[in-house]
Amino acid sequence: MNIRVLTPSTIKQEFQKIDVHPAGIELMEPKSRHFCVKISDVNVKQANVLKQECLAIGADAAIPYSVLNLENKIVDVIIMANVKQYQKLAEKLENQFFNLKQLGHDILEAIENYQHPAMTFSISNRTISINDFMVMGILNVTPDSFSDGGKYFDNIEHAVNRAVEMESEGAFIIDIGGESSRPGSKPIDEEEEIKRVIPVIKRVRKKVKCLISCDTSRFSVAERALDEGADIINDIYALRRDEKLVQLIAEKKCAIVLMHMKGTPQDMQNNPVYNDLIGEICEFFYERIDFATQHGITRDRIIIDPGIGFGKLPEDNLCIIRRLREFTCFGLPVLLGPSRKSFIGKFTGNIPPEKRISGTIASCVSGYINGARIFRVHDVKEVWQALTITSKIYSYEQHQSSGS
DSSP, X not given: OOOOOOOGGGHHHHHHHTTOOHHHHHHHGGGGOEEEEEEEEEEHHHHHHHHHHHXXXXXXXXXXXXXXXXXXXXXXXXXXXXXXXXXXXHHHHXXXXXXXXXXXXXXXXXXXXXXXXXXXXXXXXXXEEOSSOEEEEEEEOOSOOTTTTTTSTTOHHHHHHHHHHHHHHTEEEEEEEOSOOSTTOOOOOXXXXXXXXXXXXXXXHHHOOSEEEEEOOXXXXXXXXXXXXXXXXXXXXXXXXXXXXXXXXXXXXXXXXXXXXXXXXXXXXXSOOOXXXXXXXHHHHHHHHHHHHHTTOOGGGEEEEOOTTSSOOHHHHHHHHHTGGGGGGGSSOBEEOOTTOHHHHHHTTSOOGGGOHHHHHHHHHHXXXXXXXXXXXXXXXXXXXXXHHHHHHHHHHHHHHTTO
């Protein structure tokens, strides 16, 4: 007898190979997909009910020891079950009290998002579909950005030509920014930022068909950028810097990128420490998404970015990329921006930014496998080629597992 462990995504295809009846495949395939789901802010009564109901359907739930002593506190719970069991759990919880009736369905939705990361976002009255992945080309019109500072600064023609070139290389979005956010950088005034980016956006809009993003956190800059044809505002402060910006985004119905950053560019790398890196970033997104939607920004216009290099240690960046799929729980597109970042240099012999292309590609490929679908990079052509092959490999596997 020969023994091998099967790739989970191919199990349906393997059922077909051994001639399982189609009805049996539909019954058993959900049993092959096992997920560990963490639920935060659960009270003791809810935790005990979840434990009991999970055991009743052949699954299990990990709960703190304090729950067994009926201590009155808020805890976290981790459920371990397959999809079939989660479906049963949802049915059972519908008949429960303690605000648990909807929980099972919310878990199933999170699992669906985990398996199939969000592939659309909206701009005005258009729905933008992400065809496997989307490359966002970086166009910094600054004198001091960490990688390409000064390259396109004070030379509009040069900047416009680069935008056209990136579109031809596969960029679906051009991200234009005029204020450096490298570690230790100091803010510039609004007038200077407008002077840098608006003429470039105006010229680029006439030259390219792709989407244009403005990398800004300020109302006045964003307003001018949108008036000149920008489609997306990429805000590293996630609507925390300028209180007027959220109303502008809601009124203009453009898309918004909400990025996680610990601190500000001036101090974000001063010993950033997390008790629970992924958990804290998720909590940040819960709060920021709630803030945005309460102020009139619809969820379909939101993209999230965990902020590689923004208040993170090198090891934190690796952890984020490895666990990116956990951010798909929001049902929103996940953007990844590892391009030429310092963590790549640290782990590859302290090489300078311009020589970090291979590390950027590896980060983006890993990010794609782990659920990111938009990639903000300097090296558009190289990343587009790598992601094209990666998406072909994984879409082929999914095609085969579907049995078509």
